[in-house]
Amino acid sequence: MTKRPGEAALLALVAAALPGVGHVFLGQRARGAAFCTIVLLTALTGLALGPWNDVAPLAEYARTFLIVAGIMQALLVLDVFERARGRRG
Numbered sequence: 001m002t003k004r005p006g007e008a009a010l011l012a013l014v015a016a017a018l019p020g021v022g023h024v025f026l027g028q029r030a031r032g033a034a035f036c037t038i039v040l041l042t043a044l045t046g047l048a049l050g051p052w053n054d055v056a057p058l059a060e061y062a063r064t065f066l067i068v069a070g071i072m073q074a075l076l077v078l079d080v081f082e083r084a085r086g087r088r089g
Contacts, residue, residue, distance in 0.1 A: 008084035015080040019073050022080030035076055043069035 015022025020036030023029075046065030049058040056062075082088045 005085070008081050011084045012077050012081040015077045016073070019076055022077070023083075026080065026083055028083075035072075039069050039072050039076070042072065 011022050011025055014025060018036065019039035020032035020034070023032035023035060026032075042065055046062045046069060049062030049065065050056050051059055051062035051066055053059055079088070
C-alpha cells in the first residue's frame with residue numbers, strides 16, 4: 001500500500017484515465033480487469049443505443065447507460081484512492 005498522499009493522488013489520476021488501471025497498479029489485476037470490462041461495456045452499450053438522437057425511443061436508455069458508466073468510474077477512482085492510502089483492504 002502507498003504511504004504518501006501524493007502517490008495516492010497520482011494513482012487516482014491514473015484510475016480516472018482508464019477504468020481498472022489504478023487497481024492493476026495496486027497489484028489487483030483481476031479486480032482491475034473486471035472493472036475495466038464492466039465500465040467499458042456499459043459505456044459502449046450506451047453509445048451503441050444512440051444517445052444523440054432524441055427521436056429514437058432508446059435515447060433515454062442510452063443516456064442512462066452512459067450516466068451509470070460515469071458514476072461507476074467516479075466510484076472506482078475513489079476506491080483506488082482509498083486502497084492506495086491503506087484505508088481499505
